[in-house]
Ligand SMILES: Nc1ncnc2c1ncn2[C@@H]1O[C@H](COP(=O)(O)OP(=O)(O)OP(=O)(O)O)[C@@H](O)[C@H]1O
């Protein structure tokens with residue numbers, strides 16, 4: 029028993045020593061291998077082996093092209109190009125007729141008004157072939173997290189989930205180099221060509237779609253089809269030429285802007301009474317330059333950040349418009365008001381009720397876009413993104429705007445749209461009635477020198493409204509309208525003078541009362 033127990037003790041000690049020796053030997057060997065960089069060899073081979081195993085189990089590789097990448101706010105160009113490429117592939121796919129066997133298609137308006145542009149709907153697949161390699165494209169959607177994503181606010185806001193779209197390209201391991209090296213380049217290049225070919229000018233709005241608009245990221249759009257051109261816009265000819273030259277210089281000024289280190293953008297301020305052609309001028313500008321139009325409804329933009337997102341999502345070769353900037357938001361004269369606020373309250377002795385009303389109206393607007401937000405949008409660091417953009421503000425009351433908003437550099441060119449002059453009338457008579465001269469021209473010209481009438485009103489009077497109407501009857505109607513406007517203007521002047529007189533009388537009485545009080 030003893031002998032056996034001592035031998036087992038001895039055996040246990042021996043095996044412990046052997047194990048320790050083995051461990052030491054292994055550590056030394058491993059260190060030696062590391063010294064020889066042999067672990068790289070093992071690493072490489074084990075990785076290759078696992079890749080081969082994976083290729084046997086799952087032979088397809090995938091490339092995902094997402095609509096929005098990571099923290100980027102802009103829609104990815106690669107996604108747009110792949111979309112255009114796949115639209116063409118869907119249209120041209122052989123074997124399955126139109127749509128190439130894709131069962132669920134998405135339709136969008138085509139350049140040709142009689143046709144629609146077909147692309148595959150979510151979860152559909154289409155195959156493509158490139159130099160013997162067959163690849164599959166799959167359209168995928170995943171719900172977006174509720175609090176992120178640029179499309180979030182514009183697709184219904186809180187509580188609604190925007191969708192995250194992507195295309196998945198599936199291909200065999202065998203074609204890895206061909207697909208990653210050449211096919212993807214081919215897709216992007218072809219997609220860009222399709223986009224140029226299909227380009228339709230668009231009118232975008234930031235008001236979320238109600239079904240009649242096609243949503244494209246944060247913007248909804250329709251095809252821009254306004255017929256107005258400079259050829260039919262009534263305006264002082266010299267002024268018109270100046271504007272057209274300015275636009276041409278801008279369009280061709282890429283090198284100039286780069287040389288002087290300015291962002292390739294230009295601001296236009298169009299101001300004048302209602303009906304003098306400000307909106308019409310924007311349409312003429314867009315048609316002249318062949319640009320898209322982004323019409324921002326500022327009251328629908330909730331914060332300065334959202335305004336920035338909107339700007340980033342605009343493309344180059346576009347006109348960004350904010351109409352009636354003075355009415356959109358309380359952007360005007362805020363700084364002036366702050367300074368004067370105390371004075372005004374003291375001088376005017378505002379009633380409490382009035383103050384409450386004003387506060388309520390300020391609270392009512394959910395928009396928190398501020399003057400500084402708009403200033404940044406036009407002229408800040410972000411304004412240089414993309415280039416080749418024209419920003420247009422229109423207003424009926426230029427005097428109400430904060431000087432910072434319309435200083436040169438922000439609004440580079442100020443264009444006054446004024447009442448109809450004799451030249452503009454003759455121009456409109458040619459456009460609307462196709463007459464160069466008429467016995468009533470003198471009467472109209474004499475009246476236009478005395479009374480203000482907008483080109484909109486002149487044009488309306490010269491529009492034949494019944495089958496029998498001609499130039500003669502239309503011009504007679506115009507003379508009548510001008511005479512009526514003259515009488516109305518005289519009456520209004522008289523009334524105003526009377527009002528002023530009464531005000532002056534009341535002021536005198538107040539002064540007298542004050543003096544009496546002071547004397548007392
Ligand atoms: N200078 C002009 N030349 C030709 N047509 C004009 C001109 N001005 C106005 N019109 C016609 O009058 C209509 C109204 O013009 P428009 O909407 O451009 O006015 P506006 O200055 O934008 O007015 P508002 O300040 O109310 O927005 C248009 O349909 C247009 O055809």
Ligand SMILES: [Mg+2]
Pocket residue numbers: 306307308351422
């Ligand atoms: Mg307008």
